[in-house]
Amino acid sequence: xxxxxxxxxxxxxxxxxxxxxxxxxxxxxxxxxxxxxxxxxxxxxxxxxxxxxxxxxxxxxxxxxxxxxxxxxxxxxxxxxxxxxxxxxxxxxxxxxxxxxxxxxxxxxxxxxxxxxxxxxxxxxxxxxxxxxxxxxxxxxxxxxxxxxxxxxxxxxxxxxxxxxxxxxxxxxxxxxxxxxxxxxxxxxxxxxxxxxxxxxxxxxxxxxxxxxxxxxxxxxxxxxxxxxxxxxxxxxxxxxxxxxxxxxxxxxxxxxxxxxxxxxxxxxxxxxxxxxxxxxxxxx
Numbered sequence: 001x002x003x004x005x006x007x008x009x010x011x012x013x014x015x016x017x018x019x020x021x022x023x024x025x026x027x028x029x030x031x032x033x034x035x036x037x038x039x040x041x042x043x044x045x046x047x048x049x050x051x052x053x054x055x056x057x058x059x060x061x062x063x064x065x066x067x068x069x070x071x072x073x074x075x076x077x078x079x080x081x082x083x084x085x086x087x088x089x090x091x092x093x094x095x096x097x098x099x100x101x102x103x104x105x106x107x108x109x110x111x112x113x114x115x116x117x118x119x120x121x122x123x124x125x126x127x128x129x130x131x132x133x134x135x136x137x138x139x140x141x142x143x144x145x146x147x148x149x150x151x152x153x154x155x156x157x158x159x160x161x162x163x164x165x166x167x168x169x170x171x172x173x174x175x176x177x178x179x180x181x182x183x184x185x186x187x188x189x190x191x192x193x194x195x196x197x198x199x200x201x202x203x204x205x206x207x208x209x210x211x212x213x214x215x216x217x218x219x220x221x222x223x224x225x226x227x228x229x230x231x232x233x234x235x236x237x238x239x240x241x242x243x244x245x246x247x248x249x250x251x252x253x254x255x256x257x258x259x260x261x262x263x264x265x266x267x268x269x270x271x272x273x274x275x276x277x278x279x280x281x282x283x284x285x
Contacts, residue, residue, distance in 0.1 A: 029092065030236075030243045034074045035065040036095045038088035041077035042175040045204035045265050046099055049077055056200075056265045057098035060113075063257050064096075067250045081171055089237055096247065100235030107235030110247045113258050115270050117218040117229040118152050119202045121187055122194040124215050133221045134159045134196070145183040145195035151226035152196040152219065166192055181205050187214065203266035220274045229270055256280045 039047040039057065047055040058073075065073045076094040078087050085106055088094050102109050122128040128138055134155045141164060146153050148167040156162055166186070168179035180201040186192045195202075199218060206214045219228050234251075236244050251258070259280035262269055269277040 030095045030240055032068075032071075034072050035061060035068060036074050036076065036093070037061050038076050038078070038084070038094040038097045040080040040084075040174065043080055044174075045200060045267070049075065056261050056267065059261045060258055061098055063254050063261070064247070064250055067254060079174070085235075089235065092237075095236065095240070095243065097235040099232050102231040102233045104235075108238045108240060108244050109233040109235060110244050111251055112231035112233045113251045113255065114262055114267065115229060115231045115272070116199040116268050117220060117270050118150070118196060119199045119216050119218050119268060120194055120196050121184065121202050121206055121214050121216050123187065124213055128194055129215070131194070132217050133219065134161060135222075139194065142193040143191070145186060145192045145197075147179065147183075147197055150196075150198070151228055152222075154226055155219075155222045155228075156196070184214070199268040199270075200265070203268050207266045216268065218268055218270060218274075218276065220270070229274075256282060 039049075041047070041049040044053060044055050047057045061073050065071050074094075076088050078084055085097070089097060089107065097107065100107055100109065102112050120131060120134070122131065131138055134152065135158075139159070139161055142161075143164050143166055144156065144161050145168055146156055146162075146165045147170050149170045153162075153165075156165055168183050169177070170179075172179060180197050183192070183195040183197060184202075184205045187195050196219070199216070202216050206216055222228050234247050236247070257280075259269065259277070263278070263280065271277055
């Protein structure tokens with residue numbers, strides 16, 4: 001009996017070593033000579049193949065590559081629509097997606113490196129000053145821009161705003177159309193009274209060219225479901241746990257640099273207490 005127990009324990013120990021070795025073998029599929037990034041070629045402010053107008057994810061990729069020993073960054077470009085992960089990460093054409101919402105089981109998520117929210121955008125100095133919820137009575141009867149199929153559409157419906165809402169498409173090829181930019185232009189021209197969109201898009205497009213005529217207000221009072229805030233991580237293949245841990249260490253060590261990049265692009269960063277971060281946090285490591 002004792003001999004069988006020792007044998008069983010030895011089997012479990014050796015099994016654990018084998019599992020670790022297998023994980024190491026899988027992690028070795030990650031190219032360590034170059035940082036291979038999966039990205040959309042025309043998705044400013046997130047990513048762009050135009051070196052003269054990079055997105056903030058391009059700059060974060062440069063930070064990671066520097067930390068990995070100044071290795072080069074190599075991109076696999078594919079529009080971020082249906083088939084993006086299958087045609088890039090799963091095809092092993094690249095090893096990391098720099099921006100991916102936490103909780104999506106399609107990829108293995110790193111720790112999040114920022115948290116943001118959907119926002120409402122309107123002209124400063126007007127009758128909507130101070131609006132911070134879609135349930136505000138001042139929005140009733142006004143034309144409001146909504147990105148179709150996003151969480152704010154649910155809250156706009158509950159608040160009775162959809163009868164006058166102007167829909168903007170969510171899934172488009174950004175090389176040919178940019179609904180978020182059009183929404184910002186429509187707010188400035190008076191075509192719509194306000195617009196609701198994902199915070200990073202609003203922060204970037206509303207301030208493009210140094211403009212400061214629009215209020216960008218995070219919508220943090222709407223409720224828990226559907227969520228209006230999301231933690232953004234880096235996504236890797238489910239088998240690449242070692243690679244994920246390495247990226248986590250880099251995120252912790254370089255968090256201050258990452259924050260500075262995000263703030264330079266006017267990305268609304270929301271902490272876990274729903275307070276907006278306006279200066280770079282201290283990096284760990």
